[in-house]
Amino acid sequence: LTAGEIAAAVRTRTTSARACVAEALERIARDPELNAFTALFADRALERAESIDAVLASGRDPGALAGVPFAAKNLFDVAGVVTRAGASVTDGDPPAERDADLVAALERCGAVLVGATNMDEFAYGFVTENAHDGATRNPHDRTRIAGGSSGGSAAAVAAELVPLALASDTNGSIRVPAALCGIFGIRPTYGALSCRGAYPFVNSLDTVGPLARTASDLQLAWTALAPGPGTSSAPRAARRCARLDGYFEDDALPGARHAVDVVCDALGATDVVELAYAREAREAAFLITAAESGALHADRLRTRAGEYDPATRDRLIAGALMPAAWYLRAQRFRSFFSAVMREVFASHDVLIAAATPYAATQIGQRTIVVDGREIEIRPNLGVFTQPISLAGVPVVSVPVVERGALPVGVQLIGRAGSESALLELAAELERAGAVGAGAVPVAV
Amino acid sequence: MPLDDERRRAVIAATARLAAFAADVAAVELGADVAIAGTFVP
Numbered sequence: 202l203t204a205g206e207i208a209a210a211v212r213t214r215t216t217s218a219r220a221c222v223a224e225a226l227e228r229i230a231r232d233p234e235l236n237a238f239t240a241l242f243a244d245r246a247l248e249r250a251e252s253i254d255a256v257l258a259s260g261r262d263p264g265a266l267a268g269v270p271f272a273a274k275n276l277f278d279v280a281g282v283v284t285r286a287g288a289s290v291t292d293g294d295p296p297a298e299r300d301a302d303l304v305a306a307l308e309r310c311g312a313v314l315v316g317a318t319n320m321d322e323f324a325y326g327f328v329t330e331n332a333h334d335g336a337t338r339n340p341h342d343r344t345r346i347a348g349g350s351s352g353g354s355a356a357a358v359a360a361e362l363v364p365l366a367l368a369s370d371t372n373g374s375i376r377v378p379a380a381l382c383g384i385f386g387i388r389p390t391y392g393a394l395s396c397r398g399a400y401p402f403v404n405s406l407d408t409v410g411p412l413a414r415t416a417s418d419l420q421l422a423w424t425a426l427a428p429g430p431g432t433s434s435a436p437r438a439a440r441r442c443a444r445l446d447g448y449f450e451d452d453a454l455p456g457a458r459h460a461v462d463v464v465c466d467a468l469g470a471t472d473v474v475e476l477a478y479a480r481e482a483r484e485a486a487f488l489i490t491a492a493e494s495g496a497l498h499a500d501r502l503r504t505r506a507g508e509y510d511p512a513t514r515d516r517l518i519a520g521a522l523m524p525a526a527w528y529l530r531a532q533r534f535r536s537f538f539s540a541v542m543r544e545v546f547a548s549h550d551v552l553i554a555a556a557t558p559y560a561a562t563q564i565g566q567r568t569i570v571v572d573g574r575e576i577e578i579r580p581n582l583g584v585f586t587q588p589i590s591l592a593g594v595p596v597v598s599v600p601v602v603e604r605g606a607l608p609v610g611v612q613l614i615g616r617a618g619s620e621s622a623l624l625e626l627a628a629e630l631e632r633a634g635a636v637g638a639g640a641v642p643v644a645v
Numbered sequence: 646m647p648l649d650d651e652r653r654r655a656v657i658a659a660t661a662r663l664a665a666f667a668a669d670v671a672a673v674e675l676g677a678d679v680a681i682a683g684t685f686v687p
Contacts, residue, residue, distance in 0.1 A: 515659050
């Protein structure tokens with residue numbers, strides 16, 4: 202069931218919140234192989250569900266997400282629980298005193314947190330092959346990665362263990378796993394949603410947002426997280442859409458290019474735009490990421506480096522040792538690049554590009570051949586998402602799932618504050634059958 | 646915590662990558678006909 206269907210059934214008392222939450226907990230327990238969850242909060246969830254049923258019994262409205270079970274990446278604070286952020290070096294940290302703002306916002310609308318999900322350590326990765334918690338498997342092919350760093354959240358939603366999950370996106374950590382697992386996700390405008398209670402990674406780039414199996418569920422979650430009028434959606438005929446060319450096509454395998462074709466055809470988008478300085482924007486995002494994450498962990502790295510995931514440790518150390526001039530120059534470039542982006546949005550409303558250059562690769566696979574060149578999988582999964590992160594504009598990732606093929610994702614990129622319009626566009630594409638989450642093989 | 650040889654090589658490789666990125670970004674600043682300055686606004 203979708204989040205919308207669950208909430209409707211609970212609100213009309215066709216079923217109870219407790220039954221919906223108990224079923225979600227059972228589904229999760231039946232599928233340990235997926236390795237999407239690192240913790241379950243059964244007692245808290247069932248207690249919360251019972252309180253929602255009590256609210257309904259008293260004739261009051263528990264909210265638009267009544268009884269909807271959801272998961273949160275394990276970097277979100279949960280009151281009374283140590284926030285791990287995919288690490289073991291955080292094990293001795295004090296428990297969180299209160300829920301993260303986004304967890305609280307969903308629960309204010311009646312949703313129920315059931316568990317915390319796997320991720321790359323400190324969100325520094327695109328694969329969710331975690332040295333401490335293992336790899337999360339892709340529900341479409343369990344020998345493959347779920348993408349990252351929010352891989353547990355994406356896999357949990359794609360496998361229909363929960364209809365909604367919270368995640369974070371610094372360089373692509375919502376869009377990459379959404380694409381590889383064949384679901385919808387939104388990276389909001391930088392600063393649009395509160396990061397309070399989310400373990401920081403790169404303050405200049407961090408955003409938080411939801412993942413869902415349907416566009417309408419993503420809209421429901423967005424409304425709960427960002428209540429307000431939003432931006433009005435332009436009529437479809439008046440919406441100026443363009444495909445991003447050059448950098449955003451060069452390193453993509455045919456499957457990713459085809460997914461962009463599908464979306465452009467459905468939108469009648471024939472304009473093509475080459476976004477200047479995209480390569481340097483990705484490089485600046487790398488520099489800012491290295492410097493800020495390195496600084497954040499510098500003290501702990503001095504004494505406890507051995508407890509870090511080797512996949513993140515060396516990059517954190519390199520970042521901690523980086524000259525300040527490189528970081529400052531990257532930040533100046535960011536201002537320049539955001540102006541370049543605003544100029545593009547003067548003539549277009551939505552830009553379209555693949556979310557990743559290829560579909561999910563095998564767990565443990567290190568390289569892939571693109572256009573005859575052998576490239577590293579881990580860093581290159583973010584090649585199309587990182588430049589957009591630097592600009593700070595919102596993106597909805599929509600899934601293209603065709604029979605017999607692995608899912609791929611397409612980014613719908615809008616100007617700052619255009620989340621509502623992008624979500625409406627995603628819903629239109631879903632209604633037209635151009636995009637949508639496909640069925641996943643049933644776990645045995 | 647001292648780095649062993651393998652870790653040291655990995656950190657050097659990561660630093661070399663960052664140095665290359667920094668050079669590319671610097672080249673834009675040096676070559677751009679507009680000043681790269683101001684406050685970031687998404």
